[in-house]
Amino acid sequence: xxxxxxxTHVRVEGDGWEGWCAGPEDLAAGEPVTVIVRPEAIxxxxxxxxxxxxxxxxxxxxFRGARNVYMIEVGPHRFSVDGAPDxxxxxxxxxxxxxxxxxxxxxxx
Numbered sequence: 001x002x003x004x005x006x007x008t009h010v011r012v013e014g015d016g017w018e019g020w021c022a023g024p025e026d027l028a029a030g031e032p033v034t035v036i037v038r039p040e041a042i043x044x045x046x047x048x049x050x051x052x053x054x055x056x057x058x059x060x061x062x063f064r065g066a067r068n069v070y071m072i073e074v075g076p077h078r079f080s081v082d083g084a085p086d087x088x089x090x091x092x093x094x095x096x097x098x099x100x101x102x103x104x105x106x107x108x109x
Contacts, residue, residue, distance in 0.1 A: 009050050009101050016075050019052030021104030033106040041103035042081050044070070044089075050101040054079075058093045072097060 010023035012035055021035055037052070046053060056074035068083040072095060079097060089095060 010106050012052070012106055017052065017054050020050035020101040021052060021106050022101060023106035024108070027106065027108070032109065034109055036105045036107060037099050038103055039080065040082075041099045042079055042097050043099065044081055044083050044087070044095055044097065046096055047098040047100055051099050052101070052104060053096055053098040055094065055096055058089045058091050058095055060091060061089060070095075 006025050007022045008025045009020045010027050010033075012019060012021055012023075012033060014035065021037075023033065027033070035052070054074040056072040056079070058070050059073045059078070060071040062069040062071075063085070065085070067085055068087060068089075070081050070083055070089060072079045072081055074097065081097060083089065
């Protein structure tokens with residue numbers, strides 16, 4: 001799927017996850033990449049369309065008035081994700097995190 005400017009959506013795989021992100025049009029299959037994701041783009045729940053999704057566990061929840069901030073453990077990684085104030089997830093809850101492919105980048109190396 002072409003995005004213009006020399007970028008396209010490329011299929012990426014990591015340790016226990018896979019999905020789609022923006023990457024160079026000339027990226028070869030199997031070529032190692034680093035996937036960059038803006039933290040504020042990560043959402044709780046599945047998103048329609050191409051992107052990346054991870055399954056993890058809520059480890060902590062912090063109430064911040066207008067939002068909840070969750071620490072989500074996904075394998076060896078921890079993500080800090082905002083949630084709505086009326087969306088309460090208890091520690092230990094299984095959740096899905098997702099990000100749209102347009103908010104990710106695969107860079108060589």
